[in-house]
Structures are given as structure tokens and as C-alpha cells.
Amino acid sequence: MTRVRVEGLAAGYGGAPVLRDVAFELRGGDRVGLLGPNGGGKTTLFRVLLGELRPLAGTVEAPGRIGVVPQTERSRLDFPVSALDVALMGAVSRLPWWRRPGRAERGAAREALTAVGLAAEADATFGDLSGGQRQRVLVARALVQDASVVLLDEPFTGMDAASAERLEALLRRLAAEGRALLIATHDVDQARGWDRVLCVNGRQVAFGPPGDVLTREVLQATYGGAIVEIPGGGAVLPAHHHHDHAAG
């Protein structure tokens, strides 16, 4: 089932478009890797899908609710809220503005935290959690929202291997439940294990199953000259690309 359909999309911030010629679709059950260099337009695409940025051209069809797991920002770490408070934010729009979240909403938030393996951390301060736990709390928020599409903006950046494996397993399960996931990442090898990849570099370079799409030519067009050949036919990014956003 198609959850998002994008055609002829161009987007920007007042000047020339920073992203153009984008056309793809997200289907329920698919994990789609979004690859591109820093400044390639990954976050911009998310903002268009979320309705925060109006397209300069083209169409976006997304009838369902879209949840987002944003990149880490300092301001969020300083905010005095618990993991449960953050998960509860997914319920705010369902309530009229004068109603506080009640038992039903709290129940849903706890259930979502349990689903992401953080039942025990419900009352911990969000900013005190590890990077991997924070990402999962934000996934729980999307679950409370009952989002059929979840956008994750570089969720694996700066994460240790154990946390990354845990998040991978969670994403696999979310997709198996019929959600569509669009996951921005710098890890080409990781994206090879997913259902589709979308490569952008100011414009769409390619979209399709990783086996067809992730050729040397496409990677070169996506990342410029910054790729390294590895024996056995693969091509990977230099290590520094993985940690560009690790700070904060």
C-alpha cells in the first residue's frame, strides 16, 4: 500500500531550489534509506513531507499521519521533561486544546515506551538518556501519534554498535507492522540491507532497490569524489562521513 507519493518535487528556502527532480513512493512495510552528502537536501525533503516547507514545484500525496524522529538538538537536551512526557507529545493534537492528557493518553505513551524497550526509563529525564535511548523515545512519540509513516533523520549518527543494532531491530519490527520508514543515513552498507534507497545530492540521483541502485556511478554522483573502493566490489564512504553530526 502506497503511503507517500512524490512527483516532480522541487524545494528550497526562497532562493534557488536546494532539492529538485524528486519522484518516489513509500510503501507500507518498506524501509527506505535516504542517502546524500551533508547539505544534499535530506532534511529539506523531510520538512516538505511534514508540511513545514511548501514545495516550489511538484506534488506530495501523503494521506496518513507522518511521524518524525528529528536530529538531536541541544535545546531538547536541556528541556526538563521525562521520556514519558516526550512520548505524550504524540497525543497532544488528538486532544482539544483545553484538555490535559488523561489516563488513556498516558496508557498509550507507556505502551509505546514499552514497545521501544524503554518501559523502565519512562520517568527518566530525556536529556539524561543515551543517544540511542533518546532516538527510541522519539520513535515512541511517533507510535503514540499512530503514524503510518516515520521519517528518521540520521538516527544512527554518533551511536555505538550495540545501540545501533537495537534501533535496527526496532525499525525492522515497525516496518513489519506495515509502516513506511524513510531513514536518512550516511552508512551505505546499512542501507544495502533495507528495501529501497533514495539518493539525493541537490537533486534526486536514483531511487530503487539497493541491489539495482547502489552502483559505483550512483554513489559517485551522490557523494562526489568522496568514496573509497573496497575489495569485493563495494564502495564505502570515508570514515569521517559517519560522524559529521555526532556532536551535540
Added chain:
Amino acid sequence: MVLATLGSILADPWRDPLTRRALAEAVLLAIAGGAIGCWIVFYNLAYSAESLAHALLPGLVVAALAGLPLLLGGAAGLVLAALGVALAARVPAIGRDTGVAVVVTTLFGLGALLALSSASPPGLQGILFGDILGVSNTDLALAGGLVVVVLGALGALHGRLVLVGFDRSNARALGVSPVLVDAALLVLVAVVLLVAVQGLGNLLVVAVLIAPAASARLLARRLAPMMAAAAAIAVAGVVGGLYLSFYAGTAAGASIAAVLVGLYALAGASSAMRARGPSRPQSAQEP
């Protein structure tokens, strides 16, 4: 003996109905100001609150000269300031911050000019530094209403305020308009300033909004306790300030501000000490 002396030291200031009313007014304003102050801190609105307070001045002065209720004058001053800022922000060469600064400084100067050039000065000192001893029963009722409105509105808007404060850039995706939440908060801040400016003064009112919230921020790790702590600190500040004013013979508004700053220093020291102690919660490890 000692207890009796202490009791009379504590009770003496409140034998006069005038000071009792002042106490009640100050406590009510402190509760409202402390609670909303937390959101002023989280939304980085300290500068806006300060600007709003100053922009009230010409309206207050004109109202005082004309013998109208100060509240009316203050409201008119706010509308004037909002229009001025909106106009200044439209001039591309000026920019928003500069626009606010220009308009507010102009209005504040205009207010001072009006007050000083009048044949019968309207008590500029009272307007600038507050006249907490001069509050009427009507003022008191107004302050009580303010507490109900502010706490009610903050309670109703809590989820949305938290959401926008935590994650402004994705608030719309979560179904909440940050512009509306900002507007609602600014209106509330304006209402608090309007009611509080008479008692606490044009220059000092912002201290009751910001200092307790900044102190509470250092002590509390959740929003509801933080708002309760801010209100409690604000109440302690105004009560302490009124004692100081009574026994040291200092101006009430300035004494309150001084005690609030002292409490902030205490909160800072206590939070620094806890940070050095062994009991501070460390970042949780991945399970």
C-alpha cells in the same frame, strides 16, 4: 520571651491594613509571575517581556495625568507598542530586534518626557518603581483574578507549551501551531505585566517574572515542580522584600528585587554544590 520577640518582629509589619493589602497583592502577583516566568525563560522571552513593560510607560503616564485607571492606559500603551513594532519590522532595513529596540526606547522616552514636563507630575517614581503600598481593594481583586486566569491558561495550554518549547521545528507535524502558542503566551505575559506593573513598577516588574524562574530552573528537573518552585521563590522574595523594606526603610519594589537576586545567588550556589557532590545523577547508560 525569645519566641514572643521573634513573633512580634514577624508580625509588626502587618499591623497596618495598608501593609497587609500590600502583602496580599505582592503574594498574588508573585504566584502569577513565578509560574509564567518559567515559560518566559524557556521561550527566551525575557527581552520581549522587558520591552513590553517599558513600552507601557507612556500609556501609564497619560492615564495618570488624565486621572484614568492605569490599567486602561497600560493597555492602550501595549496596543501602541504592538503597532509600532509591527510597522518597524516591515521596514526591511531595520530588522526585528532593532525595530523593537527603537520603538520601545522611543515610547519609554516619550513616557518620561510626558511625566517630567507636566505641571503636576503624576508620581513618576510610583510608576517606575511601583507603589505596592498604594494598592486598592479593586487592585487586589484584579490580582486574584490574574492568578486564576494565568494558572488556568498555563494548565490548559501545558501540553502545547511543552511541545513547542521542546521541539519547535516539528510542532506543526505533531499538530500544534507554534505561532498560535507563541501568541497565546505573549498575550498572557502582556496581561501579567499590565496587572503587575502598578504594584511592582515599570522597571522592576520583570525581576519578579525572570529571577524566580531562573532560580527554579537550577533546582527542579520537571516542569510542574519548577513552576511551583518559581512561584514559591517569588512569594519568598516579595515577602522577604517587604520585611526588608519595613525594617531597613528601603523602597518596597527595590527591596523585593534585591531579595529575589539574593535568592537566585543562593539557588546558584546550591546547584553548584550538588553538581560537585557524588549524588548527581549521571547520564544513564544503555541497558
